[in-house]
Amino acid sequence: MQVFRYSQARTVEGAVRANGTFLAGGTTLVDLMKLNVLQPPAVIDINGLPLDRVESLPNGGLRIGALVRNSDLAWNETVKEKYTVLSEALLSGASPQLRNMATTGGNLLQKTRCYYYRDTNYACNKRQPGAGCSALDGFNRIHAVLGGSDHCVATHPSDMAVAMMALEATVHTQGPKGERSIPLDEFYLVPGDTPEKENVLVPGEIITHVTLPPLAAGTRSHYLKLRDRAQYEFALASVAVVIQISGGNITRARVAFGGVATKPWRSREAERALEGHAATTETFSRASDAAMAGAKPLQYNGFKIELAKRALVRTLETTTQTA
Amino acid sequence: MSTSIIGAPVTRVDGRAKVTGAAQYAVDHSPSNVAFGYPVWSTIGNGRIANIDTSAAERMPGVLAVLHHGNADPLFRPAERFEPYSRAGEVRPPFEDDQVYYYGQYVALVVANTFEQAQAAASAVRVEYQPRPSVVTLAAAPAPQQPPLLHYLRGNAVQAFDRAPVRIDQTYEIPTETHNPMELHATTAVWDGDRLTLYESSQGVVNHQHVMSEMMGIPVDRVTVLSPYIGSGFGGKLFPWPHSMLAAMAARRVQRPVKVQVPRDLMFTTVGHRPLTHQHVRIGATQDGKLLSIEHDVQQPTSLVDTFVENCIGVTSMLYSCPNVGTQQQLIPMNIGTPTPMRGPGIVSGLFPLESALDELAVQLKMDPLDLRLKNYAEQDESYDPPRPFSSKRLRECYQAGAEKWGWSRRTPQVGSMRRGNEIVGWGMATATWHAGRGSATVRVRLNADGTARASCATQDIGTGTYTVFAQVVAEKTGIPIDKIEVVLGDSSLPDGPTSGGSTATATVLPAVDQATQGAIGRVIAVAQQTPGSPFYPGDHAQTAGDPPKLAMTAGRIHLADRPPESGVPFGEIIAGARLAALDAEARTAPDPRDEHRYSSHSFGAQFIEVTWDPGIARLRVSRGLTVIDAGRIINQKTGRNQILGAVVMGIGMGIFEETLYDPRNAKPLNNNYSDYLVATNADVPDLDCIFVEYPDLHLNEYGARGIGEIGLAGVAPALTAAVYHATGVRVRRLPVRVENLMAGSQQKIA
Numbered sequence A: 001m002q003v004f005r006y007s008q009a010r011t012v013e014g015a016v017r018a019n020g021t022f023l024a025g026g027t028t029l030v031d032l033m034k035l036n037v038l039q040p041p042a043v044i045d046i047n048g049l050p051l052d053r054v055e056s057l058p059n060g061g062l063r064i065g066a067l068v069r070n071s072d073l074a075w076n077e078t079v080k081e082k083y084t085v086l087s088e089a090l091l092s093g094a095s096p097q098l099r100n101m102a103t104t105g106g107n108l109l110q111k112t113r114c115y116y117y118r119d120t121n122y123a124c125n126k127r128q129p130g131a132g133c134s135a136l137d138g139f140n141r142i143h144a145v146l147g148g149s150d151h152c153v154a155t156h157p158s159d160m161a162v163a164m165m166a167l168e169a170t171v172h173t174q175g176p177k178g179e180r181s182i183p184l185d186e187f188y189l190v191p192g193d194t195p196e197k198e199n200v201l202v203p204g205e206i207i208t209h210v211t212l213p214p215l216a217a218g219t220r221s222h223y224l225k226l227r228d229r230a231q232y233e234f235a236l237a238s239v240a241v242v243i244q245i246s247g248g249n250i251t252r253a254r255v256a257f258g259g260v261a262t263k264p265w266r267s268r269e270a271e272r273a274l275e276g277h278a279a280t281t282e283t284f285s286r287a288s289d290a291a292m293a294g295a296k297p298l299q300y301n302g303f304k305i306e307l308a309k310r311a312l313v314r315t316l317e318t319t320t321q322t323a
Numbered sequence B: 001m002s003t004s005i006i007g008a009p010v011t012r013v014d015g016r017a018k019v020t021g022a023a024q025y026a027v028d029h030s031p032s033n034v035a036f037g038y039p040v041w042s043t044i045g046n047g048r049i050a051n052i053d054t055s056a057a058e059r060m061p062g063v064l065a066v067l068h069h070g071n072a073d074p075l076f077r078p079a080e081r082f083e084p085y086s087r088a089g090e091v092r093p094p095f096e097d098d099q100v101y102y103y104g105q106y107v108a109l110v111v112a113n114t115f116e117q118a119q120a121a122a123s124a125v126r127v128e129y130q131p132r133p134s135v136v137t138l139a140a141a142p143a144p145q146q147p148p149l150l151h152y153l154r155g156n157a158v159q160a161f162d163r164a165p166v167r168i169d170q171t172y173e174i175p176t177e178t179h180n181p182m183e184l185h186a187t188t189a190v191w192d193g194d195r196l197t198l199y200e201s202s203q204g205v206v207n208h209q210h211v212m213s214e215m216m217g218i219p220v221d222r223v224t225v226l227s228p229y230i231g232s233g234f235g236g237k238l239f240p241w242p243h244s245m246l247a248a249m250a251a252r253r254v255q256r257p258v259k260v261q262v263p264r265d266l267m268f269t270t271v272g273h274r275p276l277t278h279q280h281v282r283i284g285a286t287q288d289g290k291l292l293s294i295e296h297d298v299q300q301p302t303s304l305v306d307t308f309v310e311n312c313i314g315v316t317s318m319l320y321s322c323p324n325v326g327t328q329q330q331l332i333p334m335n336i337g338t339p340t341p342m343r344g345p346g347i348v349s350g351l352f353p354l355e356s357a358l359d360e361l362a363v364q365l366k367m368d369p370l371d372l373r374l375k376n377y378a379e380q381d382e383s384y385d386p387p388r389p390f391s392s393k394r395l396r397e398c399y400q401a402g403a404e405k406w407g408w409s410r411r412t413p414q415v416g417s418m419r420r421g422n423e424i425v426g427w428g429m430a431t432a433t434w435h436a437g438r439g440s441a442t443v444r445v446r447l448n449a450d451g452t453a454r455a456s457c458a459t460q461d462i463g464t465g466t467y468t469v470f471a472q473v474v475a476e477k478t479g480i481p482i483d484k485i486e487v488v489l490g491d492s493s494l495p496d497g498p499t500s501g502g503s504t505a506t507a508t509v510l511p512a513v514d515q516a517t518q519g520a521i522g523r524v525i526a527v528a529q530q531t532p533g534s535p536f537y538p539g540d541h542a543q544t545a546g547d548p549p550k551l552a553m554t555a556g557r558i559h560l561a562d563r564p565p566e567s568g569v570p571f572g573e574i575i576a577g578a579r580l581a582a583l584d585a586e587a588r589t590a591p592d593p594r595d596e597h598r599y600s601s602h603s604f605g606a607q608f609i610e611v612t613w614d615p616g617i618a619r620l621r622v623s624r625g626l627t628v629i630d631a632g633r634i635i636n637q638k639t640g641r642n643q644i645l646g647a648v649v650m651g652i653g654m655g656i657f658e659e660t661l662y663d664p665r666n667a668k669p670l671n672n673n674y675s676d677y678l679v680a681t682n683a684d685v686p687d688l689d690c691i692f693v694e695y696p697d698l699h700l701n702e703y704g705a706r707g708i709g710e711i712g713l714a715g716v717a718p719a720l721t722a723a724v725y726h727a728t729g730v731r732v733r734r735l736p737v738r739v740e741n742l743m744a745g746s747q748q749k750i751a
Ligand SMILES: Cc1cc2nc3c(=O)[nH]c(=O)nc-3n(C[C@H](O)[C@H](O)[C@H](O)COP(=O)(O)OP(=O)(O)OC[C@H]3O[C@@H](n4cnc5c(N)ncnc54)[C@H](O)[C@@H]3O)c2cc1C
Pocket: A021, A022, A023, A024, A025, A026, A027, A028, A029, A030, A031, A046, A066, A067, A070, A092, A093, A094, A095, A098, A101, A102, A103, A104, A105, A106, A107, A108, A109, A110, A157, A158, A159, A160, A205, A206, A207, A208, A232, A233, A234, A235, B675
């Protein structure tokens, strides 16, 4: 860890003006500072900001402060009942201790677990643009099959963000140029040839809250995370489904994948294959084939394609069973 | 008091200190003015250090010294080839020269006023290397030298195999596994003049003391090693590792106490591991399942700086009755840190291929795997010529009790034939074994005038319950309640005790605690008889001449042997009455060498594992486990059960999670942290049960107790992969079992 300046922000405006690296739960930031992967000169502690509430919106949606802890959000009554997929995703992530610290904003911005990103002795384009990618011919079992490039194949490891993607969340920020609302779907960037740029935030811009749109009555949702062990491991493949059925037909479907892509991966291909079709196993497998049609396996992660497909089929079965 | 405290489920006497945080571990000791050492380690797997630039680091705040091969004080090699009690984890002392033999080797140590300053400065040390290609896989290693390091032959195994009507010929692989105890290795080194005190996390304080004396080049009586609490070791803390010498060297250099804690990354490189093994097994059998031949060839890497042998083939020649057995093992030096014993060394690794091959044979013969084991039951240890009787073997009872409790007869052999709801259930079993050993120990027991007792010995409790076992024996012999017995361990200045390794500590110390306690009781009795004013002083009773009446100690009281304890006096009153503070006695016990050559002593067990397989989403979970153990008499049901179940949990990790991944490009263990190196979490641990069939093995010691620390792991992995085969039809011969292997091999499509 390197020497850095530490200050506490009292207001959102002050935090933006301070133009440093925000410290929320610290479970990503401090970890990577200890590894010298992140070496911010100035750390702005935002834990004192009043961004820690979960509130129902007049339109029936939900507003989640950026500092709401993952545990609090997961156990929130409204989230448990209405946005089940989000509660399940949060509870499948990390460990109880980590979830007690981790925040909504921090979780959206958590960094990849790529071994080579986390060790400064390796070439990594995300850490050091132009240096090369050690994962391409390295041990890439945990890496992405979707959204990768010749420059980076690191996965975005968040579970929460995958659920929010399927819920069509919006990220609200305040930056040097004022406030913005960014649909989550437009928030993340695929690596392309600039893997160091992971999202559309500009320096100094702070996430203030996230909003979830209301869900129509009868909407069902579910998060399924597949991994080697039962707890405390990032996903090998995960899927979030938010779905409405009417008379055996799927009227609306939102599908997002985790663990397999360079960003929380919304699959419009899967959604198209589902919407307007009967909720049958054939439809489900067609949707899963469509979702993974563009997948590109690396040496050790080819199995993720089939695993993600199976995860989607099972989740669709689960969510449509008694509907 | 009756003898029932032996075997009772006595709660750990050190438990409260541990769960309340009162227990001080090596790094918790903060002598005044302590400084902190933080290492710089090699980031190449092979080569030499061309240059070390410490100038920037030295200028950083709080930095006291930066030590490396260019400026370090000399260290020496341990005399391990020549001496007992002199085994280092790695014979090459740190900073011996400019050579790099593995990734994560110490190349410098920064000493600073605070941990953070040392860590920050360590990252400012610039090291230039002249790298050479490193070798971390067997495929890349040069062919092993002949002849093999270990070999064994009885009969003619090759010929018997060639002629056998039924044959199994398979290769198995276990990857490198890393101990990963929760407590990081650590040393706090304090010099007082020419005396060195080390607060260590050590499984052998006496060995540690001797090695440090040799490697630091100071007399052994100047070194004290203290290790009262150990946050587990699993074998990784048996022998001193380089950080201990570095802490001592740094403390001498900066003239202050120095703490060095091994960072988690280096727990994967500089403190040992279970080496990967590549094992070829060939078995020949008759159509009705009688073994005709077993061949077992092992290749095992070691480091380039030391020779560690993981004897995987010893078990092959003794476990089953078979006329022709040929085994051999070769060592292959590679660019890795030195391997070291990890729970069940050799046998755990050797049993995976042997027991797996037997399961494959059972499948081929369409025979029940348990029946196959019974068919080849070894009544004697055939590895000796002539065969030796076992000191006690109750494996048949283990199989029987296990099969009954498990409901093994309900198993249907067809792959995928057993279901629970939508999931497929698989059952597997394997034999477990571990050699029983016993060493020598000296124990001191002191009976105090205030009615308390104290037992002490330079052994240690690595979390297994040794403290409690000492207290139980003293309680049994004296009737003093457990909470009035102080047990002092983990201090090399106490009477010599054993290393906590090889599942031998309990069998070793029991006789010595017993005899020392009896010795102390004898002294109290003598004082009772000889002290005027004592109720047992002959003068006071005007009794008839002749021998004084026989006295005994029961329930903490000295009394006439033929009268009830209540008729006597608390022992403390006898001691106080003679104006003494305490009476103590020391006893040294050692195994009877004649028994060692007369009998073969081993523990045995049967292990059953159930897996649940959801083919639709390729999800495998271990859902049940049962272990039945014949380890002689169990001294403490609670800590005993805990050892077995804990080992099974470790076996689940070995079976489906654990693998240290080396990057062939720079020899780095990639998954060198608790997040990426997977072990079983609570959620992965199902309902586990354990049964002890208790037949005291009186040839080993008068309590009839053998060790139980390691055997619980021995058969888990093969039982688990057998269960996986039963559920999925996929035979996994390379651990750990991974979803991708199951998806590729399993015929069961989306359910
Ligand atoms: C061992 C381990 C296992 C884990 N397993 C999982 C898992 O299975 N699934 C999973 O989803 N996650 C997992 N995580 C990741 C964990 O969820 C994240 O570390 C956590 O959510 C980050 O939140 P935080 O508040 O601690 O972020 P911080 O570490 O405080 O911040 C993370 C980043 O976000 C920035 N930031 C924080 N808040 C804001 C804001 N309001 N506006 C702008 N920028 C901000 C920071 O500057 C920093 O760059 C794991 C983490 C660890 C250490």
